[in-house]
Amino acid sequence: MDISGRGGAPAIVGSGGERNQRPHAIVIGSGFGGLAAAVRLGARGYRVTVLEKLDAPGGRACAFRQDGFVFDAGPTIVTAPFLFEELWDLCGKRFADDVALRAMEPFYRIRFHDGAHFDYSGDQERMRAEVARFSPGDLEGYERFQRETETVFRIGFEELGHVPFARLSDMLRVLPDLLRLQGYRSVYGMVAKYLRDPRLRVVFSFHPLLVGGNPFAVTSVYTLINHLERKWGVHFAMGGTNALVRGLAGLIADQGNLIRCDAEVAEILLDGRRAVGVQLRNGEVLSANVVVSNADTAWTYKNLLPQRARRRWRDRKLERARYSNGLFVWYFGTNRRYEEVLHHTILLGPRYRGLIRDIFRNRVLAEDFSLYLHRPTATDPSLAPDGCDTFYALSPVPHLDSGTDWAVAAEPYRRKVEAYLEATLLPGLGKAVVSQRMMTPADFETRLLSYKGAGFGMEPVLTQSAWFRPHNASEDIERLYIVGAGTHPGAGLPGVLSSARILDKVVPDAVALV
Structure with a gap:
């Protein structure tokens, strides 16, 4: 039996001890899709091990804590909260006992380049x-x-x-x-x-x-x-979006299952065309009855599986697919509060169609930009020291096919963003910033293993949606399942949570594997 998929056959070790004979499910990645998948599989009788490359669960939804500020790394908008409530229900618990949501009103303020604004409301x-x-x-x-x-x-x-x-x-x-x-x-x-x-x-x-x-x-x-x-409605989780991650991690622990951090998967192990486990970067091998990947879908196929085992998602097809934009994110904390700034603001630059064309088609880093400005301390002041504000400014940019050298471009781009915010919504910003950090498409590739540094996987055009998108049950490998933004139905919290919901239809019941 060739369990490595590449000619080797290292010894397989279980992760739950011989006492536990329940079928084992390995989940690669602890973003919302992976955590929701783990809860659902645990509720169906699986012994679950979630493997996370980073030092804490969450993936794109991790949190950065520095200088007394809490920065949600990625998602900040919670819609369709019933999808979270359903996960708590599966564990016999009440979502509201663990996570407090606050409704946003308005949802967003959309500010045009001339200063006019539209309050988008429920x-x-x-x-x-x-x-x-x-x-x-x-x-x-x-x-x-x-x-x-x-x-x-x-x-x-x-x-x-x-x-x-x-x-x-x-x-x-x-x-x-x-x-x-x-x-x-x-x-x-x-x-x-x-x-x-x-x-x-x-x-x-x-x-x-x-x-x-x-x-x-x-x-x-x-x-x-x-x-x-x-x-x-549009909601925010008190304590930051990462409070949802912590709540889901608690459910998994209460099910008797495990999240292992600092555990990067190097490859998915195969017996013929069936997934039978994984090998970690440190050489450790774990067996499994089913494998679920919440890693970036293109990365999963291109880097965790040998090309000879793939029929549909071969390297050439992956390379020729269309991918979503990249993201430049500047996280910053200020030593003052900007009370007039709402929780969610979208600042539009001088161009709309032209800027989007530069991002998605021309793949050039334009001189102008549009921004999503997140000020969570408008709702939850505990995310910053007293009298301070926590922000992030997100700018859609081309993915790494643009050839942008972000090691060189990041700081000049940040300064342009800072100058624009100071001139529009945040007077005196330059002197008020006391804590900051950045993420670029290059960080998405190295830190989050996102192919081409794309922020949301494959672009959701019609020819890359539904059946045309990588399937929830892998077309290439038996007992391999995909959740997250790169599969059906797509990105965004409702889409990612729904991809885990689909597992109930495609993953066999645990009792069938005993």
Whole structure:
């Protein structure tokens, strides 16, 4: 038996001792997809070991703590909280006992380059007033757009978001719905069908950027995000998004299962075409009945599996795929508070279509930028020392195919971001910053093992969605399963948690493997 997949056969050791005879599931990576998968597999009777490369769980949702400030590394927007509540229910616990969510109102403030702003809200009367303030003639179109996104949400999220697309026939079955929903249109194209004002077209089309999508290219099915937010709201977890990570880690521990940090997986071990375990970077080998990868999907196929064992996701196909944008993130703490700044602000630069084209198509680091500014201390002051604020400023940038040398470019780019924020929302910022750090696409590649340094895996265009996206149950390897942004249904917390939910349909019951 060739368990290494590359000719070697190191001895396999279990991770739970001989006392525990439950089937063993290994989960690679402890992002939200991996943690949710571990909880679901534990609830179904598996003995679970989660293996995390970093020194703490969370992956992109880890937290940086320095100088008394707490910086959430990645996700900050919680929608569809029922997906978290469901995980606690599986363990016989109440989500609200462990995590406190606060509803955001407004959801975001969208600031245009000329200083005008639109408050994007869950209150429909306020939204109508904001639309009318910009373009009274677009009110009727806005109402029609809202009705359309509700239909898209019902089909795209409620009916298809938790369904595995394992066969081409699954895709053909939903094709009539996709055509009826005009899924061949882009998000921007769908918005432009209903709204004439160019600023409102931006306001209602930016959402794909939150999940690594180009609004001018991704399928209009992603307009469902508009209704998803309207239905359940936008929330923040007190203590930071990492409080959700800590809560999930607690559930896993209470199930008697294990999260191992500083445990990087070097390869997935195979017996023929079946996953039977993993080998760690330190040489340790762990056996498993099933393997679930929450690592970046392209990285999983390209670096953890030999090419000879792959039929669909060979290196050439992975290299030719389209990938999401990269991210430049500047985390900073200030020795003063900026009370007038909301929790979520989107600052738009002088260009919209042109900047997005530079990021996704031309792959050049432009002189201008747009920013998402996160100020969690607007809601939870405990994330900074008394009288201080915690921030991060995120700028979508090209992934590493741009050729940008971030070792050289990062600090000049940060200074431009700082100068822009100081001139717009944060006066005196340069003198107020007392703690800071950065992440660039290069860090996403080396720290998070994200192929090409892309922030969200493959770009969610129609030809890389549903059946066309890497499947939840690997097409190439038996007993290998994929969760996270790189598989169906895609990036964002609802998508990632839904990918773990799909495991209930594709992973065999533990009793079947005893």
